[in-house]
Amino acid sequence: MDIIVNGLSKLYGAQKALDAISFHVKTGEIVGFLGPNGAGKTTAMKIITCYLAANSGEVKVGDYSVKDSPQEVKRHIGYLPEHNPLYLDMPVMDYLEFSALLQGVEKNRVKERIREMIKKCGLNVEKHKKIGELSKGYRQRVGLAQAMIHDPAVLILDEPTTGLDPNQIVEIRKLIKELGKEKTVILSTHILPEVEATCDRILIISKGKIVADGTSDTLRKKSQGQEVLKVKIEEGNKMDILQALQQLETVALADAVAGAENVFEIQSKGNWSSKRNVFKLCVERNWILTEAIPYETKLEDIFRDLTI
Amino acid sequence: MRQIIIIAKRELQAFFDSLVAYIMLAAFLGFSGFFTWLYGADVFLRNQADLQTFFGIAYWTLFFFIPALTMKMLAEEKKTGTIELLFTKAITDWQIVFGKFLACLALVFIALLFTVPYYLTVWKLGPVDHGAVFCGYLGLIMMSATYISIGIFASSVTNNQIVAFLFSLFAGMFFHILFDVLARSFTGGLAETLSYLSVSSHYDSISRGVIDSKDIIYFLSVIFMALFLSEVSLAKRNLQS
Numbered sequence: 001m002d003i004i005v006n007g008l009s010k011l012y013g014a015q016k017a018l019d020a021i022s023f024h025v026k027t028g029e030i031v032g033f034l035g036p037n038g039a040g041k042t043t044a045m046k047i048i049t050c051y052l053a054a055n056s057g058e059v060k061v062g063d064y065s066v067k068d069s070p071q072e073v074k075r076h077i078g079y080l081p082e083h084n085p086l087y088l089d090m091p092v093m094d095y096l097e098f099s100a101l102l103q104g105v106e107k108n109r110v111k112e113r114i115r116e117m118i119k120k121c122g123l124n125v126e127k128h129k130k131i132g133e134l135s136k137g138y139r140q141r142v143g144l145a146q147a148m149i150h151d152p153a154v155l156i157l158d159e160p161t162t163g164l165d166p167n168q169i170v171e172i173r174k175l176i177k178e179l180g181k182e183k184t185v186i187l188s189t190h191i192l193p194e195v196e197a198t199c200d201r202i203l204i205i206s207k208g209k210i211v212a213d214g215t216s217d218t219l220r221k222k223s224q225g226q227e228v229l230k231v232k233i234e235e236g237n238k239m240d241i242l243q244a245l246q247q248l249e250t251v252a253l254a255d256a257v258a259g260a261e262n263v264f265e266i267q268s269k270g271n272w273s274s275k276r277n278v279f280k281l282c283v284e285r286n287w288i289l290t291e292a293i294p295y296e297t298k299l300e301d302i303f304r305d306l307t308i
Numbered sequence: 309m310r311q312i313i314i315i316a317k318r319e320l321q322a323f324f325d326s327l328v329a330y331i332m333l334a335a336f337l338g339f340s341g342f343f344t345w346l347y348g349a350d351v352f353l354r355n356q357a358d359l360q361t362f363f364g365i366a367y368w369t370l371f372f373f374i375p376a377l378t379m380k381m382l383a384e385e386k387k388t389g390t391i392e393l394l395f396t397k398a399i400t401d402w403q404i405v406f407g408k409f410l411a412c413l414a415l416v417f418i419a420l421l422f423t424v425p426y427y428l429t430v431w432k433l434g435p436v437d438h439g440a441v442f443c444g445y446l447g448l449i450m451m452s453a454t455y456i457s458i459g460i461f462a463s464s465v466t467n468n469q470i471v472a473f474l475f476s477l478f479a480g481m482f483f484h485i486l487f488d489v490l491a492r493s494f495t496g497g498l499a500e501t502l503s504y505l506s507v508s509s510h511y512d513s514i515s516r517g518v519i520d521s522k523d524i525i526y527f528l529s530v531i532f533m534a535l536f537l538s539e540v541s542l543a544k545r546n547l548q549s
Binding site: 046049050051052053071072074075077079081083085086087088089090094098099101102103104146 | 310311314315318321322325326388389390392393394395396397398399400545546
């Protein structure tokens with residue numbers, strides 16, 4: 001089920017939480033909302049899940065509009081809200097049954113769905129406890145289980161991995177990736193490696209606007225102008241090496257790194273790579289290349305560039 | 309309808325899980341039993357096979373107990389954020405409000421069921437006017453439903469349970485006695501209006517054994533109004549701009 005968001009705006013008083021954002025999420029895509037605190041990620045999710053109404057703009061989930069047929073939209077969405085609110089005085093099993101029935105799962109299928117969710121989310125040991133007695137990680141799993149209990153075509157997860165330990169994070173990511181094969185998933189996070197690990201596409205939101213949209217590779221390519229290489233060349237005179245490097249035709253700028261023996265930073269001309277030339281040069285002069293590290297633009301840098 | 313029942317069932321379950329139901333049942337039966345059978349103008353003193361004493365006591369005990377039942381209904385959900393879960397499920401705001409209303413009403417109904425032995429005992433003691441007893445129960449249920457809907461409205465405007473409790477008690481006080489008292493100090497149309505607004509006048513006429521459509525319409529319209537306002541106050545989240 002596709003999600004089409006068109007010119008969505010939301011005002012909180014005079015503050016613009018969302019400023020005419022538009023995007024399209026296709027079936028089977030996992031999209032990560034990335035953005036600093038207060039960027040509008042949660043607001044966008046709340047509007048898609050029919051919790052809040054937008055001031056203007058349109059959201060369509062499949063063929064259903066959020067404004068005209070919210071009940072149909074909600075039936076097809078599984079939602080894990082921020083902070084994962086739960087009925088703490090309810091046992092896990094009862095709570096899942098309650099969620100399943102509310103979402104219109106047929107009575108004879110409820111048991112089967114609960115069993116499946118408990119298995120998928122690893123809740124078997126804790127299933128008879130009250131939710132209030134569970135640790136944060138297990139509560140998060142209950143939250144995920146209730147979101148998926150009716151087998152929705154769309155999953156909207158607001159910071160799904162907060163509070164989980166590293167093992168659980170890996171498990172939940174795996175689960176999300178698996179689900180994402182057939183479902184449409186939107187998740188929000190401000191943990192950058194998380195989007196890289198799980199999402200097919202990244203939307204960076206800042207101050208209510210979408211500032212970047214693409215896979216992590218395309219985003220990286222976009223912000224990365226020139227190749228930057230750090231090399232260590234031994235058995236040669238520092239000045240000679242530096243001079244030779246500067247004369248290579250693909251090199252824009254070469255510089256010795258201060259404080260290190262024979263370590264150089266080489267910036268190539270736009271769209272060129274100097275790796276081969278550096279290697280050839282070393283072979284010609286009998287220098288020994290012991291290190292060559294390409295500088296990768298990290299998602300962190302892109303994020304900082306775009307949101308500050 | 310199915311969704312309303314699911315919500316009502318969960319809320320009723322929550323009452324019994326959290327001791328609220330047991331305390332309420334014990335206190336209600338304790339108070340009403342004590343005053344009906346043992347103390348003051350009890351059945352034996354009146355020397356009449358009727359339940360008028362019980363209805364008079366229950367009229368007050370329910371008035372105080374109901375806000376304690378309704379106060380957490382929406383206020384707690386708003387405070388803990390679980391209301392967001394409900395709002396994003398495939399149900400309408402009205403189903404949420406009405407489901408919670410039904411849960412409270414069901415608990416009051418259970419409490420009243422436990423007083424059926426009073427009726428059977430009185431029946432054993434002498435000739436009882438079955439119609440009057442039926443009307444008395446009907447009046448109690450109507451009155452309870454009215455205060456429950458007011459309580460749910462009070463719970464929908466705040467996320468603090470104590471505020472919800474006091475607000476519903478305060479609002480209930482007007483319907484319970486103040487409109488009646490005020491009506492007596494005015495004359496003419498104003499007095500009539502105030503008297504019509506008072507729950508006590510309608511309750512009295514029903515529990516006396518007269519089922520008048522005027523009274524039923526009064527109760528139903530207050531219930532409907534209060535529940536409608538609760539729904540509006542929940543929908544208010546979308547009018548913040």
